[in-house]
Amino acid sequence: MTQSPRDERDYFERIYTVVEQVPWGKVATYGDIATLVGDGCDARVVGHALGALGARSATVPWQRIINRTGGISLTGHGQRERLEEEGVAFDDRGNARMDAHHWSGPSEEWARANGFQTLPRTAEKPASAQLRLF
DNA sequence: CAACTGACTATAC
DNA sequence: GGTATAGCCAGTT
Numbered sequence: 105m106t107q108s109p110r111d112e113r114d115y116f117e118r119i120y121t122v123v124e125q126v127p128w129g130k131v132a133t134y135g136d137i138a139t140l141v142g143d144g145c146d147a148r149v150v151g152h153a154l155g156a157l158g159a160r161s162a163t164v165p166w167q168r169i170i171n172r173t174g175g176i177s178l179t180g181h182g183q184r185e186r187l188e189e190e191g192v193a194f195d196d197r198g199n200a201r202m203d204a205h206h207w208s209g210p211s212e213e214w215a216r217a218n219g220f221q222t223l224p225r226t227a228e229k230p231a232s233a234q235l236r237l238f
Numbered sequence: 239c240a241a242c243t244g245a246c247t248a249t250a251c
Numbered sequence: 252g253g254t255a256t257a258g259c260c261a262g263t264t
Contacts (some may be wrong), residue, residue, distance in 0.1 A: 115260090116261095133247095135246070138260095145260080146259055148247090150258095154246065155245055169245075172247060
């Protein structure tokens with residue numbers, strides 16, 4: 105792979121690349137994406153990048169990126185509907201169930217191969233051994 | 239080049 | 252848990 109944009113400081117492209125890694129039916133927060141991109145990237149930059157998607161909005165799963173509280177920051181674009189279509193459950197407050205659909209981040213292998221970082225921790229914990237819905 | 243804006247987040251009350 | 256304020260960074264004017 106000679107197409108490693110690690111030297112490139114194009115935050116937007118890197119952000120898009122990370123967002124594309126979010127699997128179907130999963131969601132990630134702006135902060136998570138920023139952490140994965142690293143290099144001083146910030147949650148707000150992620151929001152700007154997604155806002156500047158333009159035609160790429162068809163190829164980048166921007167709808168899977170939500171805020172820290174699991175709520176939809178952008179209204180009027182049917183983001184919640186799209187997520188529900190993917191099987192993402194929401195609470196009465198309109199917050200997505202982060203505990204059930206929060207993306208745990210890309211594989212360490214992929215992240216290292218592409219010059220990205222992995223989430224420090226705090227994503228989710230197997231503990232509690234709570235019961236499985238099914 | 240300085241100031242404002244924005245699909246954010248952490249802390250404080 | 253909600254509102255209010257500060258901090259944060261890149262892009263735009």
